[in-house]
Amino acid sequence: MILTVTPNPSLDRTYEVPALERGEVNRAVGDRMDPGGKGVNVSRAVAAAGKRTVAVLPLGGMPGALVAQLLGEQGIEVAPVQVEGATRSNISLAEPDGTLTKINAAGPELSAAEAESLLKAVRAESVGASWIACCGSLPRGLAPSWYADLVARAHAAGARIALDTSGPALTAALRERPDVVKPNAEELAEAVGRPLATIGDAVKAAEELRSLGARAVLASLGADGQLLVDDSGTYFASAPVETVRSNVGAGDASLAGFLIAGGSGPEALASAVAHGAAAVQLPGSVMPTPGDLDPAAVRLTDEVPLDRALREPAA
């Protein structure tokens, strides 16, 4: 079973617009609503793969009730912690050329008692979990050390932790030695405090995160593919995609793919890339099912093209 923790979930609303025009009334040609937040998406992808998952998350207000309903309709097992403030709604504006503009709300402020209830729920649900995936931003009210505490408690209970967050929450958690961290290129650049222009730059940054405590680094580099740096070596994988429909949740789909395939080594990296490539071809944050995957399209190598420039350099 893969347990996910999403301290700041969201109701994701995606509008497909022919071309985004600032300052104008933009008419959507398609719209959808998904239960969101990074850990929620990991659970949706794990469930789409036919594996057992439980999603721990705070829920509040009407948007929270809607997130619970949508997850119920998708058959996702949820361990909700009721909170006073309303769950946030995040907006994505998707254009046909693949450009995506996202507006993420801050979300509710959690009280100290609510923060404690969330930790208790994680402890109660983590029995029998092969992995605990802790994902996304922290809502107001949770200290930047919240994930670090969670990693320490989970390790003490014998669970493995995958962490996908950024900024001070990521930096603080590294000292507790998370089993894998999954930064994207921007998050990796921010964590090491310098821009990344090539795949070699990303490898060096990933090695630095390992020296700070991460046991493995799975770095997602958007259209460029993904990098895995762990005890077994350094690997790079990518898969070509003709048309990107929405990259919302592609990183979450790939983390799910990685964990489903065991959570370490090159085979897990290949699964991560297959899931990411499939996810970007689906609308909104729809998660791929096994039938959407094209494992044969994944190119995996341990001869990492260090000098290759990133198509999307990270500042």
Ligand SMILES: Nc1ncnc2c1ncn2[C@@H]1O[C@H](COP(=O)(O)OP(=O)(O)OP(=O)(O)O)[C@@H](O)[C@H]1O
């Ligand atoms: N344009 C693309 N073409 C091919 N594959 C892509 C593209 N964009 C994303 N992917 C695949 O999805 C993976 C995850 O994408 P990305 O690095 O953008 O994650 P992310 O920023 O964490 O996403 P999110 O936070 O929305 O989940 C990539 O490593 C790659 O495998």
Ligand SMILES: O=P(O)(O)OC[C@@]1(O)O[C@H](CO)[C@@H](O)[C@@H]1O
């Ligand atoms: O604000 P955060 O927590 O960093 O990210 C939240 C979010 O953008 O991440 C998911 C995609 O990865 C979406 O479902 C959700 O809206």
